[in-house]
Amino acid sequence: MPPGLDPRFTALPLDALAEAALRRSKDLGATHAEVRIERIRAGAHRLRDEALESSTDATDLGIGVRVIHEGSWGFAAGITLTSEGAAALADQAVEAAKISRPLTSRPVELAAEPVHVGEWVSPFRIDPFDVSDAERIARLVELSRLAAGPGVDHVTANLDMIDEHKFYADLAGSRTLQRRVRVHPLLEVMATSDRYHSMRTTNPPAGRGWEYVLGEGWDLDAEVAQLPTWLAEQVAAPSIEPGRYDLVIEPTNLWLTIHESVAHATELDRALGYEAAYAGTSFAKRETLGSLQYGSAAMTVTGDRVTEHGLASCGWDDEGVEAQTFDIVRDGIHVGYQLNRQMAYEQGLGRSNGCAFADSSGHIPLQRMPNVSLKPADTDITVPDLVARVEHGLYVVGDKSWSIDMQRYNFQFTGQRFYAIENGEIAGQVADVAYQATTTDFWGSMEAVGGPSTYKLMGALDCGKGQPGQSAPVSHGTPAALFRSVNVLNTEAEGAHA
Amino acid sequence: MITDWIEAGLAAATSDECIVIVRDAGEANLRWAINSLTTNGQMHHRSATVVAIRRTEGVGHAGVLSGPVAEEGDLVALVAHACAAAADAPASDDSAPLPDPVVDADYTDEAVGTSIDVFSTFANGLGRALAASRDAGTEMFGYAEHHVSTVWLATSAGARRRTVERSGKVELNAKHADRIGSAWVGQATTDFADVDADALAAEVTRRLGWCENRIELPAGRYETILPPSAVADLMILTYWTASGRDAEQGRTVFAGKEPGTTRVGEILSPLPMTLSSGPGALPAAPFAIVEGSAPGLTSVYDNGAPAETLHWMRDGMLARLPYTRAAAAASGQEYAFPSDNLTLDVGSSVTLDEMIRSTTRGLLLTCLWYIREVDISSLLVTGLTRDGVYLIENGEIVGMVNNFRFNESPIDLLRRAVEASVAEATLCREWNDWFTFTTMPALRVPDFNMSTVSQAY
Numbered sequence: 001m002p003p004g005l006d007p008r009f010t011a012l013p014l015d016a017l018a019e020a021a022l023r024r025s026k027d028l029g030a031t032h033a034e035v036r037i038e039r040i041r042a043g044a045h046r047l048r049d050e051a052l053e054s055s056t057d058a059t060d061l062g063i064g065v066r067v068i069h070e071g072s073w074g075f076a077a078g079i080t081l082t083s084e085g086a087a088a089l090a091d092q093a094v095e096a097a098k099i100s101r102p103l104t105s106r107p108v109e110l111a112a113e114p115v116h117v118g119e120w121v122s123p124f125r126i127d128p129f130d131v132s133d134a135e136r137i138a139r140l141v142e143l144s145r146l147a148a149g150p151g152v153d154h155v156t157a158n159l160d161m162i163d164e165h166k167f168y169a170d171l172a173g174s175r176t177l178q179r180r181v182r183v184h185p186l187l188e189v190m191a192t193s194d195r196y197h198s199m200r201t202t203n204p205p206a207g208r209g210w211e212y213v214l215g216e217g218w219d220l221d222a223e224v225a226q227l228p229t230w231l232a233e234q235v236a237a238p239s240i241e242p243g244r245y246d247l248v249i250e251p252t253n254l255w256l257t258i259h260e261s262v263a264h265a266t267e268l269d270r271a272l273g274y275e276a277a278y279a280g281t282s283f284a285k286r287e288t289l290g291s292l293q294y295g296s297a298a299m300t301v302t303g304d305r306v307t308e309h310g311l312a313s314c315g316w317d318d319e320g321v322e323a324q325t326f327d328i329v330r331d332g333i334h335v336g337y338q339l340n341r342q343m344a345y346e347q348g349l350g351r352s353n354g355c356a357f358a359d360s361s362g363h364i365p366l367q368r369m370p371n372v373s374l375k376p377a378d379t380d381i382t383v384p385d386l387v388a389r390v391e392h393g394l395y396v397v398g399d400k401s402w403s404i405d406m407q408r409y410n411f412q413f414t415g416q417r418f419y420a421i422e423n424g425e426i427a428g429q430v431a432d433v434a435y436q437a438t439t440t441d442f443w444g445s446m447e448a449v450g451g452p453s454t455y456k457l458m459g460a461l462d463c464g465k466g467q468p469g470q471s472a473p474v475s476h477g478t479p480a481a482l483f484r485s486v487n488v489l490n491t492e493a494e495g496a497h498a
Numbered sequence: 499m500i501t502d503w504i505e506a507g508l509a510a511a512t513s514d515e516c517i518v519i520v521r522d523a524g525e526a527n528l529r530w531a532i533n534s535l536t537t538n539g540q541m542h543h544r545s546a547t548v549v550a551i552r553r554t555e556g557v558g559h560a561g562v563l564s565g566p567v568a569e570e571g572d573l574v575a576l577v578a579h580a581c582a583a584a585a586d587a588p589a590s591d592d593s594a595p596l597p598d599p600v601v602d603a604d605y606t607d608e609a610v611g612t613s614i615d616v617f618s619t620f621a622n623g624l625g626r627a628l629a630a631s632r633d634a635g636t637e638m639f640g641y642a643e644h645h646v647s648t649v650w651l652a653t654s655a656g657a658r659r660r661t662v663e664r665s666g667k668v669e670l671n672a673k674h675a676d677r678i679g680s681a682w683v684g685q686a687t688t689d690f691a692d693v694d695a696d697a698l699a700a701e702v703t704r705r706l707g708w709c710e711n712r713i714e715l716p717a718g719r720y721e722t723i724l725p726p727s728a729v730a731d732l733m734i735l736t737y738w739t740a741s742g743r744d745a746e747q748g749r750t751v752f753a754g755k756e757p758g759t760t761r762v763g764e765i766l767s768p769l770p771m772t773l774s775s776g777p778g779a780l781p782a783a784p785f786a787i788v789e790g791s792a793p794g795l796t797s798v799y800d801n802g803a804p805a806e807t808l809h810w811m812r813d814g815m816l817a818r819l820p821y822t823r824a825a826a827a828a829s830g831q832e833y834a835f836p837s838d839n840l841t842l843d844v845g846s847s848v849t850l851d852e853m854i855r856s857t858t859r860g861l862l863l864t865c866l867w868y869i870r871e872v873d874i875s876s877l878l879v880t881g882l883t884r885d886g887v888y889l890i891e892n893g894e895i896v897g898m899v900n901n902f903r904f905n906e907s908p909i910d911l912l913r914r915a916v917e918a919s920v921a922e923a924t925l926c927r928e929w930n931d932w933f934t935f936t937t938m939p940a941l942r943v944p945d946f947n948m949s950t951v952s953q954a955y
Contacts, residue, residue, distance in 0.1 A: 052590055055560065055587065057562065075538065077543075079542065079544055081568070095614075100535050102625060103535035104535055105534035132586055133586045196748060272532075274531045274532075274536060276531060280954070362525075403870045403882070405952040409954050412872075436949070467643070468643060494949060
């Protein structure tokens with residue numbers, strides 16, 4: 001039987017705490033109030049050359065109360081899990097709303113959402129925290145030994161594990177209980193005898209349990225065993241000649257380009273300016289929704305919170321909105337934003353599509369990205385099929401360095417491995433490569449996407465946004481894809497000075 | 499009383515040694531956008547980290563657990579779990595003896611807090627600024643936060659330490675209605691008593707005025723003045739990569755030419771730069787507080803050890819690198835704890851305004867953004883300019899320029915810098931979620947590599 005909710009969390013007086021906070025909020029005149037009680041356990045091991053460098057196991061447990069009072073938001077959070085403590089947080093939240101009132105230009109209203117009552121648990125088989133430290137570390141040592149080989153001077157092995165429990169209740173009557181488990185093992189090898197070189201696994205973090213570390217869903221052992229060979233090839237690889245290249249980009253690299261240039265760019269709070277001083281805004285402006293040519297006709301991108309093993313998947317978001325799937329880019333045209341309830345109402349966009357998330361009880365829900373994924377071709381176009389179309393280009397595998405501007409126009413990415421493509425065939429690795437483009441030019445140059453057999457669900461554990469800063473897990477599914485005439489830099493030359 | 503809880507926790511420990519850290523943290527924040535407050539809040543949190551250590555032939559095996567602490571029983575339970583983890587743990591790579599114990603006179607003092615009221619004076623000024631911005635047809639965005647954490651640290655060796663960490667910041671961004679012209683100012687603070695909202699608003703408005711004249715420039719190498727905030731972001735990134743052990747292993751820009759060596763002793767800059775950190779002019783705890791080891795940089799075994807003022811560069815020469823006590827012992831180096839503040843000083847008395855006046859043609863930046871490593875071996879980083887690139891001609895700012903993507907190594911910039919201003923307290927932009935207090939000069943670089951134009955504003 002798969003694991004369910006942790007009885008140690010459900011044994012907390014969740015309903016009583018919620019009732020105390022919601023009743024006090026209502027008595028004080030709040031028109032909307034919501035309570036989140038969250039317990040988040042995060043564990044990590046860091047090994048270097050088979051030795052344990054760091055091991056942590058941190059649990060956060062608390063309660064947050066958010067209200068709308070006289071048209072203004074107020075929020076307060078604490079750790080006292082008593083009815084008196086919960087009611088006191090309602091007092092503080094209403095007081096915070098009163099402070100906000102003179103500085104709030106228009107009253108806050110929310111898009112309607114049906115009342116939901118239920119439970120949801122992400123699909124996993126083995127709770128990673130039920131596995132002993134010794135067993136987890138032994139597995140990392142085993143992988144470290146597998147990664148050692150000729151030319152490898154150092155091996156690092158990391159494991160991150162998160163177990164998130166979330167209770168939500170609001171004045172309208174919604175009551176939801178959710179649990180999400182995710183893990184991310186990562187191996188990296190280094191050669192330092194001449195110049196520094198590194199190579200790491202491309203396996204993503206996954207909404208799975210310990211079984212993922214053992215190889216379920218990704219053949220980690222097979223990838224780790226290849227690391228010394230790939231590293232040796234990189235050490236011997238010639239430096240790239242800068243210029244324009246056709247790129248066949250593997251999902252292990254393309255997911256991050258989707259994340260930065262599509263997923264963040266289609267957050268409505270960014271487009272409206274709410275993140276202007278921090279994360280930034282977006283070139284995908286509200287007034288061009290439905291007409292902006294985002295990319296080629298081969299580009300269809302969806303947002304969802306329902307993908308199995310997806311890191312952003314859930315039953316309901318942190319405003320009580322049911323998980324959904326929606327289009328963001330259809331046949332190259334920008335057709336949808338990620339929404340929360342306030343912006344959906346303000347912008348006349350109907351129901352929220354469920355993209356509110358707070359990374360703990362101590363933070364307010366922000367509009368955060370769902371799983372944002374590029375649709376594969378209907379027919380099974382393979383990577384060799386895509387490569388066969390390229391006369392002179394590069395095949396790109398794995399993510400590494402990334403950077404994009406505050407309106408999501410100009411980006412620069414590197415990767416784990418770049419292979420030369422000559423006359424439709426993959427040749428050896430080349431080194432010192434970065435590709436740099438403007439978002440709409442890049443996606444406009446996408447000639448073809450691979451089929452279902454090239455599709456992988458990738459992602460990140462720690463996408464950052466907001467002030468105070470919050471971290472969110474998110475997945476991106478993508479096939480391999482072919483891009484024409486992309487600007488490629490030589491990073492050695494970029495850093496060279498007379 | 500929390501110190502009683504700690505004694506109960508230490509008494510319950512079944513491991514050979516034990517470290518208990520309790521952090522009582524208060525936070526308040528305000529956020530605004532498009533001339534209107536968008537969110538605010540105040541939070542209180544109390545957590546503990548327990549490092550239980552089992553010794554076999556002197557080598558430590560650590561169980562490190564953190565969790566919320568609402569009452570004594572929570573801490574005692576956390577200690578029990580940490581001891582169980584230590585019993586199961588392999589040998590630690592960063593094992594070291596517990597530091598010599600120090601007892602602070604204020605150890606038993608209560609927690610210090612904060613609340614949304616800390617902004618009362620600032621919020622009045624902010625309200626005036628937002629109203630003025632609305633009247634002027636411009637937009638203001640920004641954020642203010644205040645943190646106060648009381649930290650108690652006790653060890654089974656007898657250390658009883660307490661410190662209060664106070665930090666805060668304000669960022670104010672002003673934009674033209676078309677959101678092309680954009681200016682930013684920021685300030686670090688400990689208590690907001692020194693934050694003058696009217697003055698910040700006046701300065702950001704003055705800078706927005708420089709954006710009336712808009713000039714397009716292509717990518718290329720430009721004489722560039724990096725202001726203190728931009729220098730801070732680059733130096734913080736450099737600081738974070740400065741682990742002595744990693745350098746010895748050939749894994750950073752500070753690796754020496756010969757295996758196992760570092761670049762300590764090498765001249766990094768022709769300017770007489772001193773780079774330092776530690777308690778003193780800028781806030782920092784006087785002892786190491788490490789709630790999770792950062793491999794190669796800090797170790798949980800060093801909790802309670804002195805955090806002193808250290809000079810990482812002197813007269814332009816790399817003087818030392820951070821080492822944990824374990825790494826220092828292994829390498830024959832001295833323990834050097836990297837405190838969370840950073841000062842770069844060249845001893846210059848030249849002001850930024852004077853640097854502008856002495857510029858024939860060049861760029862003045864405001865800050866840098868989305869800085870990421872491209873090549874670890876050279877510390878080549880890429881990133882963007884943000885919220886104001888200004889063209890200087892004949893000693894005067896003549897307008898704003900488009901943003902650029904740059905590719906540069908901070909180490910190479912130190913080598914190529916030809917002039918520095920007087921060092922001043924500054925808030926970095928990219929890393930200010932993690933690093934609040936810096937003192938930096940502006941630097942003039944004759945050939946800064948603006949790799950491509952960014953259309954972003």
